[in-house]
Amino acid sequence: MYVKMIVKIDNVSKSYNKHLVIKAISLNIEKGERVVVLGPSGCGKTTLLRMVAGFIHPDQGKVIINGNVVTDNGKCIIEPEKRQVGMVFQDLALWPHMSNYKNLEFGLRAKKIPKMEMRKRIDEIFDKVQMAQFKNVYPGELSGGQQQRIALARALVMQPKILLMDEPLSSLDTDLSLTLRKEILRLQEELAITMIYVTHDREEAFSLATRIVVMESGRIQKIGTVREISEYL
Ligand SMILES: Nc1ncnc2c1ncn2[C@@H]1O[C@H](COP(=O)(O)OP(=O)(O)O)[C@@H](O)[C@H]1O
Ligand SMILES: [Mg+2]
Incomplete structure (x- = not known):
């Protein structure tokens, strides 16, 4: 049972400044799940995700990834880049002065991946997100949906075991959001990756999740399947 728990x-x-924003949250996530954390703006979704990624450290409690304690009562034990976790940020955070190719290459270089393998991995991911023709242009020359694909590619090229997504579609119009949801589902299945996805949008949650975590004011209100949560809300 325990070994199935990836997070x-x-x-x-x-x-933050004595204001408690995450209140004794416990959550177990199994390999291959698509867990969507659903809650209103300000309820603590981004903070929760960043604590899994390791950019923020909890004051209390533990985060365990793949059986390893990564943070324990305020102490970071395993650094973000060693957690095998990829994150797509709400504002994407692509580097504007780098081509799309270089955006993907950056993390691989830092890991000293050999050049041949680096090129192969980058090319494969560009194909997977259907952006092969945009390798040598800059993020600023792309549409919102295309930038989204690059942000996703940049996370995936690192071959994370866990993909964290922080409201990645919130700035896109409905049609594009629907298309990208399908793409995200396809990629998640193809890569058999575990996903934690954060949103305030119910429809988005229902269409993506294998399990939904309803959050409110720093607490988990309810955890259930799409069906259970759609009856609950
Ligand atoms: N760096 C920070 N410093 C102080 N307060 C913060 C910081 N980041 C978030 N908060 C506050 O913590 C609460 C939860 O924020 P956040 O995790 O961003 O929620 P969500 O992603 O659900 O909108 C909010 O009240 C927010 O104002
Ligand atoms: Mg947020």
């Missing part, structure tokens, strides 16, 4: 969030709390 275990254990009694985690976090304050």
Whole structure:
């Protein structure tokens, strides 16, 4: 049972300036799940995701990834880049001064991946997100949906075991959002990756999740299947 748990969030709390924003949250995530954290703006979704990624450390509690304690009562034990976690940020955070290719190459270089393999991995991911013709242009020359694909590619090229997505579609119009949801589902299945996806949008949650976590004011209100949560809400 335990080995199936790829992420275990254990009694985690976090304050900003004495204001408690994550209140003793516990959550277990199994390999291959698509967990969607659904809740209104300000309820703590981004903070929770960043604590899994390791960019923020909880004041209390533990985060365990793949059986390893990565953070324990305020102490970071495993650095973000060693957690095998990829993140797509709400504002994408693509580097504007680098071509799309270089945006993908950056993380691989830092990991000293050999040049041949680097090129192969980048080319494969560009194909997977259907952006092969845009390798040598800059993010600023792309549409919102295309930038989204590059942000996703940049996370995936690192071959993470867990993909964290922070409201990646919130700035896109409905049609584009629907298309990209399908793409995300396809990629998640093809790569058999575990996904934690954060949104305030119910429809988005229902269309993407294998399990939904309803969050409100720093607490988990309910966890259930799409069906259970659609009856609950
Ligand atoms: N760096 C920070 N410093 C102080 N307060 C913060 C910081 N980041 C987030 N908060 C506050 O913590 C709460 C949760 O924020 P956040 O995790 O961004 O929620 P969500 O992603 O659900 O909108 C909000 O009240 C927000 O204002
Ligand atoms: Mg947020």
